[in-house]
Amino acid sequence: MTHPRRILLAVTGLSPQILTETLYALGVAVPKDDTPFIPTEIHLLTTTEGAKLARTALLHPDGGQYHALLADYPQLGHPAFDDAHIHVIHDAASQPLADIRTPQENAGAADSITALMAQLTRDPQAALHVSIAGGRKTMGFYLGYAFSLFARPQDELSHVLVSSPFENHPEFFFPPATPKRLATRDGQHIDTADATITLARIPVVRLRHGQSQKLLEGKIGFSQTVAAIQQSLEPPHLYINLHAQQVKCGNTAVKLSPALITWLAWWAQQALQGKGPQHWRTADASEYLRLYSRIVGLHSSARINAETRLQDGMEQQFFEQNNSKLERALKTQLGLAAAPYLLATNGTRPNTTRSLSLPTQAIELHE
Numbered sequence: 001m002t003h004p005r006r007i008l009l010a011v012t013g014l015s016p017q018i019l020t021e022t023l024y025a026l027g028v029a030v031p032k033d034d035t036p037f038i039p040t041e042i043h044l045l046t047t048t049e050g051a052k053l054a055r056t057a058l059l060h061p062d063g064g065q066y067h068a069l070l071a072d073y074p075q076l077g078h079p080a081f082d083d084a085h086i087h088v089i090h091d092a093a094s095q096p097l098a099d100i101r102t103p104q105e106n107a108g109a110a111d112s113i114t115a116l117m118a119q120l121t122r123d124p125q126a127a128l129h130v131s132i133a134g135g136r137k138t139m140g141f142y143l144g145y146a147f148s149l150f151a152r153p154q155d156e157l158s159h160v161l162v163s164s165p166f167e168n169h170p171e172f173f174f175p176p177a178t179p180k181r182l183a184t185r186d187g188q189h190i191d192t193a194d195a196t197i198t199l200a201r202i203p204v205v206r207l208r209h210g211q212s213q214k215l216l217e218g219k220i221g222f223s224q225t226v227a228a229i230q231q232s233l234e235p236p237h238l239y240i241n242l243h244a245q246q247v248k249c250g251n252t253a254v255k256l257s258p259a260l261i262t263w264l265a266w267w268a269q270q271a272l273q274g275k276g277p278q279h280w281r282t283a284d285a286s287e288y289l290r291l292y293s294r295i296v297g298l299h300s301s302a303r304i305n306a307e308t309r310l311q312d313g314m315e316q317q318f319f320e321q322n323n324s325k326l327e328r329a330l331k332t333q334l335g336l337a338a339a340p341y342l343l344a345t346n347g348t349r350p351n352t353t354r355s356l357s358l359p360t361q362a363i364e365l366h367e
Contacts, residue, residue: 003127003154007120008039008079010131011113011139012046016054017173018134019044020069022160024174025199026129027076037129037156042081045116045143046135048098051086057173059083065173072177087116089139100136110142110222117146118218121208127154132202142222148204149211149225157204163196212335228252228337236340238358240265241366242294249341254333256326258302262292263322267343267356268365277346277353280319285310294367323354 008026010019019042026037044054058066059082070076088096091108100109120128130147132140147157166172171182172195179193212228214220231250239248240261247254247261256264266288270278289307296302309315323343330338340362343354356363 003125005041005123005126006037006039007126007128008037008042008131009116009120009128009143010042010044010134011143012044012054012134013050013136013139014053015134015168016044016050016057017065018131018160019054019058020065020173021162021197022131022133022158022199023069023076023079024073025158025160025197028073029197029199036075037127038075038077039079039129040077042079042085043116043120044081044086045113045139046086046088047100048088048096050135051088054086055083068176069174072174087112089113100138106138106142107221107223109139110146113139113142114146114149114215114222114225115218117143117150118216121150121152121155122216124152127156128152129156129158131158131160133158133160144202144204146222149207149215151204151206151208153206157202159200159202161198161200163194165190166192166195207336213332215335228335231337235362236358237362237364238264238268238341239364240268242291243366245295249330249334250337252334252337254330256329258295259292259306260322260326260329262288262295263326265291265365267354268358268363271356271358272360272363272365274360277344277355279351279353280314280316283314283319285314288314291367 008023010022012018023039023042030036046054058064066081070078089100089109089112090096091105097105097108100106120126130143132144144157147155151157165184169182172192175192175195175197179191181189181191183189215225231252234250237250239246242261242265245258245261247256247264269287269291289303289310292306293303309318327342330341340358344357346353346355
């Protein structure tokens with residue numbers, strides 16, 4: 001395997017056997033044309049009740065099914081998995097949740113899942129396999145959605161399938177190396193040798209590229225992320241107020257330095273006046289300085305320094321650096337929603353020109 005760190009992440013509720021069944025499917029019941037995924041570590045995301053069950057059923061020193069699985073199938077190695085790898089879902093007040101029923105509890109679950117996914121996908125040396133088979137349906141949905149937001153090319157999503165009547169049988173965790181007979185509720189007996197476990201890999205749309213750094217660093221939650229993506233699908237609107245030093249892209253306030261607010265306002269003005277794409281040689285430096293003075297003042301040191309630098313007209317380095325800084329700031333804060341507000345590039349070097357391609361009715365500039 002090309003990634004030295006391999007992580008299995010599963011979400012469970014009151015059925016901890018989801019973890020052992022998935023691990024068995026990944027490393028033992030592998031089709032001939034497939035490659036086993038042997039994790040180096042395992043993480044379990046669950047509620048307080050699910051955590052109690054997992055500790056008892058999987059990790060108990062006497063009869064823990066996780067230890068039994070590894071003993072029966074040495075090819076699975078010894079993935080790191082202990083109490084520290086069991087993550088309990090919290091609400092907005094950081095209180096652990098025993099169940100997920102109310103809208104507030106669902107919101108907390110979504111944010112907990114998003115934060116853990118951000119953490120586990122931060123390491124480029126790690127490959128992540130995520131199972132959405134366990135827990136409440138909302139937990140599986142949130143985990144699958146978070147996977148779509150964070151997944152890299154090496155990451156996979158799956159659902160484990162267990163044949164009937166072994167599915168949901170409280171004593172079945174995996175087919176043991178030595179088959180066993182299990183009693184059913186109707187008094188019948190079933191043989192674990194007849195159990196079949198398969199893994200259904202789920203293709204998803206990977207949206208990581210273009211997401212905001214705040215999301216990838218785990219600094220914003222699920223709801224904020226969904227709102228940002230939704231905004232990226234709506235008609236754009238750029239609002240700039242120089243006097244108040246305010247910039248809004250759609251409904252999102254964007255924090256920019258006075259110099260970058262002015263730079264964006266300069267491009268907005270070019271678009272409003274129908275001037276078309278701009279090259280640094282022909283760009284109007286005096287108009288940039290006029291707009292800049294609206295923010296910092298005509299006689300401020302910042303305004304004087306900018307005028308000194310641009311006394312002979314627009315400078316190539318100044319032009320290109322501001323374009324790069326503006327693009328980086330918008331992408332960092334808006335992610336996918338930044339696309340309509342980025343400068344379009346026309347032509348090739350050294351004759352490259354730039355333009356703000358927003359329609360004039362989508363631009364609101366207040367000096």
